[in-house]
Amino acid sequence: MxxxxxxxxxxxxxxxxxxxxxxxxxxxxxxxxxxxxxxxxxxxxxxxxxxxxxxxxxxxxxxxxxxxxxxxxxxxxxxxxxxxxxxxxxxxxxxxxxxxxxxxxxxxxxxxxxxxxxxxxxxxxxxxxxxxxxxxxxxxxxxxxxxxxxxVDTSVFSPGGPKENIILTVCNVSTENIVVKGLDTFIDAARHLPEVRFVLFGRDLDGALNTLNLDAPPNVEFVPSPSEGELLQWYRRTKVYCQLSYRESFGVALAEAMSCECVPVVTDRGALSEVVGGVGFVVPYGDTRATVDAISRALTSDMGPVARERVRDIFxxxxxxxxxxxxxxxxxx
CATH class of the missing domain: 3.40.50.2000 (Glycogen Phosphorylase B;)
Structure with missing residues (x-):
């Protein structure tokens, strides 16, 4: 045919x-x-x-x-x-x-x-x-x-170099996404872990980055004009990837991060726990205390390699x- x-x-x-x-x-x-x-x-x-x-x-x-x-x-x-x-x-x-x-x-x-x-x-x-x-x-x-x-192209999104105690989240930054992507919880969690570096990576669509910056503690870093090459390097350096969304139908950035051996911390909404399976930490949406606890445990976890294997096997x-x-x-x- x-x-x-x-x-x-x-x-x-x-x-x-x-x-x-x-x-x-x-x-x-x-x-x-x-x-x-x-x-x-x-x-x-x-x-x-x-x-x-x-x-x-x-x-x-x-x-x-x-x-x-x-x-x-x-x-x-x-x-x-x-x-x-x-x-x-x-x-x-x-x-x-x-x-x-x-x-x-x-x-x-x-x-x-x-x-x-x-x-x-x-x-x-x-x-x-x-x-x-x-x-x-x-x-x-x-x-x-x-x-x-x-x-996910696991030949591109692959580990490289030592991991650092960085907590990363990736999304377009907008007023809507402060709630949809759980950016308020991400920043609040950073306030409870002042010795840990938190990075928000994504384009500012409507000036919402200024709002977040006003409320962010000193250990939160914003990368507002990213390139794909930069993103890969952040994935490779990052120990813990957070997707704290109100809902996600999949979570491509989450799977990319897992492919680079980041340990995932996600909410119990949408398909996030389906993507993570048993190789990460799942918390209630908007629960800062549970998120801080999960991030702390993820920082000492060795689940990065099995997170990558899950992506290679399924995604x-x-x-x-x-x-x-x-x-x-x-x-x-």
């Missing part, structure tokens, strides 16, 4: 979407549409997007959409009309409804209808964790759904690529 040509669509080329695009190009002819992440846009922009998707679907055999946003809604609809196959990766935000923190696409009724249409009409929905799979099924009934974990790019190729083959058979 000839290799299918794929139309790859995403609202933004995040590291995980870009990784899938790179893997797909190794095996298939691929066309791509990157929408830029605009939730609405002008009529001209909507028309241009619709035209690009129509043209792409006509010229390819299968659509592969990252995120069940507007681009996936149009791609699934056009693919059904033209008798083509569609596959959609649900990142997690699309099926979230967290009114307490104003988070999730389902808080918008119009977007919720589009998400449900995508889930019910795509030929295959991919969840990035079992947690996310349960959320997807609770929103709507997919024709077919499979869990394929996000992949490698090779495993994800193999699963994607298998699923695409079944859709084309």
């Amino acid at each position: 000839p290799r299918p040509e794929i139309l790859f669509l995403t609202s933004s080329l995040s590291s995980f979407a870009e990784g899938d695009l790179r893997m797909l190009r190794e095996t298939y002819p691929v066309r791509e549409v990157v929408t830029g992440g605009s939730p609405a846009g002008s009529l001209t922009e909507k028309f241009s997007l619709g035209l690009a998707i129509l043209s792409g679907v006509l010229r390819t055999d299968l659509t592969f959409s990252w995120f069940a946003h507007n681009h996936a809604y149009l791609a699934v609809m056009v693919a059904r009309l033209l008798g083509k196959k569609s596959l959609v990766v649900v990142g997690g935000y699309e099926v979230a409804r967290e009114p307490e923190i104003g988070y999730g696409a389902l808080l918008d009724p119009e977007m919720g209808k589009k998400v449900r249409y995508v889930i019910e009409n795509a030929d295959c929905i991919l969840a990035v964790s079992e947690f996310s799979k349960r959320e997807i099924v609770a929103v709507a009934g997919p024709r077919r759904i499979e869990t394929v974990y996000n992949g 490698s790019v090779e495993r994800r690529g193999k699963e994607l190729r298998r699923i695409i083959a079944t859709l084309q058979s």
